[in-house]
Amino acid sequence: MPKINQFPGAYIAENQDRFVDEMKQLLAIPSVSTLPDHAADCIACATFVANLLVSAGFQNVSELPTKGMPVVYGDLITDPKLPTVLIYGxxxxQPADPLDLWETPPFRPTIRDGHIYARGASDDKGQILAHIKAVEAFVKSGEPLPVNVKIIIEGEEEISSPSFSDFLAQNRERLQADVCLVSDTPMLSADQPSLCTSLRGIVYFEIKLIGASTDLHSGQNGGPAPNPIQGLAQLINQLKNEQNHVTIPGFYDDVLPIPPQTRSSIEALPVNAQTFATQIGAQGLTGESGFHVLEQLWYRPTLDCNGIWGGFTGIGSKTVIPSEASAKISMRLVRNQDPQKIATAFRSYIQANVPPAFKLEIKEFHSGAPVGVDADHPAVKAGLAAVTKAFHKQAILQGEGGSIPIIKLLESELNIPTILMGFNLPNDAIHAPNERFSLERFLNGIAASVYFMQFLSQSELAE
Ligand SMILES: [Zn+2]
Known part of the structure; x- marks a missing residue:
């Protein structure tokens, strides 16, 4: 906890019981967006959140309509010359199933061992409430809000935000800001506060090799007949070398080296190849040689075969040479890589390397661009300092190996960087039974949000 005789510690300490009560009321609303039966609950939840914004002191609070569920908006503009933060939540x-695995009902928020247990506690109601309470702390303590704040809280994130890109495009002017702040991911661990500044992107393909025009008897044809399973295996094998580097020409051309301080903070963590192998239950790893396991996960692109099939896979034996074999292959991309460029490079490499006896079919699925902010961006520095101060330990920068599509949308539609300041932990069971959020981390999260606004107002963004 921050010092209770100071701001914001005193305000948080005096009001924490009420904050927790309000969180309980928010969590009791079963706003499950994927279930049509809960549409009215989602709308009721939007109204409840709007009321929270009003009582926190936000202005221009409204439930903005979309094709689907409304987006709750509020702002507090103190001085147009100050930096503006856009908070997203x-x-x-998610649905609460399987219900029988919950120790207490998912929509009857319950406190035990310092945590509040309920669906949505960490993802994302508890985390967004921390930011609302941070703004309230300024307003109600009479402390001048040192930045301008805008907040948007949407109601369709768990169903892939189908209305959100139109919403952003229609509200570009209103949502103008210097930085977007999102708390919808976890911190690295209980004793290692962190700030996430990058997410990997993806490109995804299916490839099929065709040999003979039909399946063949392997006795009558085996030897000369082309076997697409073996052809495919050769092709996949060529995609990485013995050092586990991807061999597609140009694959690494746009990858930026990580700053030395990011590398040393990664190397200081109690995570290495051995601990990671143990964590995933594998007897060894196959990452790119020469890179720390966390650098491989967060800051290096990679390629994986996600599925492979062909021929006979039933019980017993069948003497067949299949006519075709297929595989699904995806690549995770890092900041500064262009999915289209990588897709083109992959396609040409596969076409150039198909063994001559086979016909190739290639299909491209979805792709998503990577996102990221420079480590020396003023908002990143402010975020790191804020998390460090609120959680009483030097925070580190981290990346995220997967992608979160709304973050890309925020960046591309509004043209502002996003930082991910998660307050919960990886074992808080989001999307699972017994989801929880630590009350101490909630209160520290309020302080972190306050400090972020203070540090941001002292950064180069304020000039
Ligand atoms: Zn979420």
Whole structure:
């Protein structure tokens, strides 16, 4: 906890019981966006959140309509010359099933061992409430809000935000800001506060090799007949070398080296190849040689075969040479890589390397661009200092190996960087039974949000 005789510690300490009561009321609303039966609950939840914004002191609070669920908006503009923070969160939640695995009902928020247990506690109602309470702390303590704040809380994140890109495009002017702040991911661990500044992107393909025009008897044809399973295996094998580097020409051309301080903070963590192998239950790893396991996960692109099939896979034996074999292959991309460029490079490499006896079919699925902010961006520095101060330990920068599509949308539609300041932990069971959020981390999260606004107002963004 921050010092209770100071701001914001005193305000948080005096009001924490009420904050927790309000969180309980928010969590009791079953705003499950994927279930049509809960549409009215989602709308009721939007209204409840709007009321929270009003009582926190936000202005221009409204439930902005979309094709789907409304987006709750509020702002507090103190001085147009100050930096503006756009806070994003969502009020919808995942379904609670399987219900019998919950120790207490998912929509009857319960406190035990310092945590509040309920669907949505960490993802994302508890985390977004921390930011609302941070703004309230300024307003109600009479402390001048040192930045301008805008907040948007959507109701369709758990169903892939189908209305959100139109919403952003229609509200570009209103949402103008210097930086977007999102708390919808976890911190690295209980004793290692962190700030996430990058997410990997993806490109995804299916390839099929065709040999003979039909399946063949392997006795009558085996030897000369082309076997597409073996052809495919050769092709996949060529995609990485013995050092596990991807061999597609140009694959690494646009990858930026990580700053030395990011590398040393990674190397200081109690995570290495051995601990990671143990964590995933593998007897060894196959990452790119020469890179720390966390650098491989967060800051290096990679390629994986996600599925492979062909021929006979039933019980017993069947003497067949299949006519075709297929595989699904995806690549995770890092900041500064262009999915289209990588897709083109992959396609040409596969076409150039198909063994001559086979016909190739290639299909491209979805792709998503990577996102990221420079480590020396003023908002990143402010975020790191804020998390460090609120959680009483030097925070580190981290990346995230997967992608979160709304973050890319925020960046591309509004043209502002996003930082991910998660307050919960990886074992808080989001999307699972017994989801929880630590009350101490909630209160520290309020302080972190306050400090972020203070540090941001002292950064180069304020000039
Ligand atoms: Zn979420």
């Amino acid at each position: 969502h009020y919808d939640v």
